[in-house]
Amino acid sequence: MKNKKILAKGVEAIAFGALEANCKCYFGYPITPQNEIPEIMAQELPKRGGIFLQAESELSAINMVLGAVATGKRAMVSSSSPGISLMCETFSYLAGLELPAVIVNVMRGGPGLGGIEVSQGDYFQAVKGGGHGDYHFLILAPYNAQEAYELTAKAFELAEKYRNPVMILSDAILGQMKEPLILKKLKIKEYPKDDWALTGAKGRPARFIRSLFLNSQELRDHNLRLQKKYRAMQKDIKYENQVDKEDEIIVVAFGSMARICKEACQNLKNKGYPVGFFRPITLFPYPAKPIQKLIKNSGKKLKFLVSEFNCGQMVEDVKISVEGKAEVISLPYPPSIIPFPEDIEKRIKKCLRSSHIQKV
Incomplete structure (x- = not known):
């Protein structure tokens, strides 16, 4: 064909x-x-x-x-x-x-x-x-x-x-x-x-x-x-990794939410913000080892911001994956609530300044 x-x-x-x-x-x-x-x-x-x-x-x-x-x-x-x-x-x-x-x-x-x-x-x-x-x-x-x-x-x-x-x-x-x-x-x-x-x-x-x-x-x-x-x-685990060594916060999302978050991360990256993006493609088995490798290879104390179209579910697997070695922050959007990339950007900036977003 x-x-x-x-x-x-x-x-x-x-x-x-x-x-x-x-x-x-x-x-x-x-x-x-x-x-x-x-x-x-x-x-x-x-x-x-x-x-x-x-x-x-x-x-x-x-x-x-x-x-x-x-x-x-x-x-x-x-x-x-x-x-x-x-x-x-x-x-x-x-x-x-x-x-x-x-x-x-x-x-x-x-x-x-x-x-x-x-x-x-x-x-x-x-x-x-x-x-x-x-x-x-x-x-x-x-x-x-x-x-x-x-x-x-x-x-x-x-x-x-x-x-x-x-x-x-x-x-x-x-x-x-x-x-x-x-x-x-x-x-x-x-x-x-x-x-x-x-x-x-x-x-x-x-x-x-x-x-x-x-x-x-x-x-x-x-x-x-x-x-x-x-x-x-x-x-056979699959994932997308757009994280640089200097990044301080990594946004994790899957499916359609990942498209919104990826655009937000790219916009901020172009402006010099230390923001990385990680997308699990295989949700089971979860790509825990690649996440652990990100922490090991980073010289900074990382934060993971997990955004999803629910009240906070995948965030639990991210928290298990980091094994207490990084802060995990939940950014949930309940069903039918669709953010713009600009909304995600504001939350990322806030997260870089402080930890006011709901923690797990």
Whole structure:
């Protein structure tokens, strides 16, 4: 495929990324602000020998994904915050069964039905696990349409590499904003599934996958093996680092908020302020070691200013990452409250002068 430049919403980029990764099955249920994803998948998948099915509910959709990926097919579901909550029981089963599903959450405001405005209020649910048990998804957070395209495609590879669900965590701004997108051929690796996929046992020994372990030793060993796998995911951590050694404050943000904060940091940097910018792209595993390296390499006592479209969630992971060696300051914006870069600049200047902003 030759590179093709188009104007696309973030949710459209996600759909195109799934198609580029040779996703074969899509199951979903309509909900704003991600409805363009099922629209594109309904149009394109049948042309490519795939299956699109609009389920009767989010519960049905996620369990159809479980069934499809258990046979080794690349499958995806997309939804938004309330719909994602309905899927959480099956999330735990997917992780326990070690199945490589791809889930997309285009976040909206909450709690409850909330609203359709921008929010990053599902951070805890995504990175800590919304279902039961000690499990994790690998979480990727794009901040523009190009990343949404490329990270969605990459999600299918990572899901198979680790035999683990991967979530694309987006939001209403990125989802609905149109911007240039280059559709290009991506190198997405496919991993063999011959040792686990349930494809029928004719001519071979039967295979068996399960998440039920009634023997206490087996359950212990299963959990320890999962934790070892989650630690191994550290090798695929992604982040953006625009921090210089002389910087005194580092602004940390992800997704759409990172776009606003990045512009604010660049504006102040151009005026001589000692301000750096750090953007986690992988939210689980969290890039704690790169943050610790920033502290180690700095000759100053750093401050970290964490801004997000919620009441303060990712700030907890930043505080864990710094291990008490730097001050961590929370700059939360509840759902639907969107700052201008100038607003962030004022807070950064204030933070450089004093510590009047809410501390964690």
